[in-house]
Amino acid sequence: xxxxxxxxxxxxxxxxxxxxxxxxxxxxxxxxxxxxxxxxxxxxxxxxxxxxxxxxxxxxxxxxxxxxxxxxxxxxxxxxxxxxxxxxxxxxxxxxxxxxxxxxxxxxxxxxxxxxxxxxxxxxxxxxxxxxxxx
Numbered sequence: 001x002x003x004x005x006x007x008x009x010x011x012x013x014x015x016x017x018x019x020x021x022x023x024x025x026x027x028x029x030x031x032x033x034x035x036x037x038x039x040x041x042x043x044x045x046x047x048x049x050x051x052x053x054x055x056x057x058x059x060x061x062x063x064x065x066x067x068x069x070x071x072x073x074x075x076x077x078x079x080x081x082x083x084x085x086x087x088x089x090x091x092x093x094x095x096x097x098x099x100x101x102x103x104x105x106x107x108x109x110x111x112x113x114x115x116x117x118x119x120x121x122x123x124x125x126x127x128x129x130x131x132x133x134x135x
Contacts, residue, residue, distance in 0.1 A: 016050050027060040031067045038074040044085045052088065057096040058103055072096075 030051055037048045044052070052075075061068040075089055 016047060017054065026063075027055060028064050028067060030055055031060055031064065031071045035067070035071050035074050038071075038078065043078060043080060043082070044075075044088065049085075049088060052092055057092070058099045061096075061100075 034048055034051055034055075037045065041048070057068070060071070072093075075092075078085065078089075081089070
C-alpha cells in the first residue's frame with residue numbers, strides 16, 4: 001500500500017478522479033493517503049488538495065472516526081501554510097460542518113415523522129409545574 005501511495009504523486013487529476021470513483025465507499029484508503037502526504041510534505045500539494053476537495057467527509061467520519069480526526073488534525077498542524085491552503089482548510093471544515101448539520105436535520109426530521117408529538121412538545125418548551133398545588 002505504501003508503494004501505491006507514493007505513486008499518487010505522478011497521477012493526473014483525471015486519474016485521481018478515477019481512483020476516487022473506483023474507491024467508492026472505501027474512504028479509509030484515501031484518508032490514509034492524505035494523512036501520509038501531509039505528514040511527509042508538511043503542506044498541501046495539488047494532488048492532496050484534489051483528494052480533499054473531492055472526498056465525502058461525512059462518509060469518512062462515519063467509516064473511521066479516529067482516522068478522520070487524525071486527518072483533520074494533520075491538516076490543522078501544517079506550520080508553513082499558504083493563504084490558499086488556509087482558505088481551502090477553512091472551506092473544507094465549513095463543508096464538513098454543513099454536511100454534519102444537514103445529516104442531523106435529516107435525522108431530526110425522520111424522528112419527527114416517527115414521533116409527531118415530540119415536535120409539539122419541543123416547541124412548547126419544558127413543562128412547568130406549580131408548587132402551590134403540592135401544599
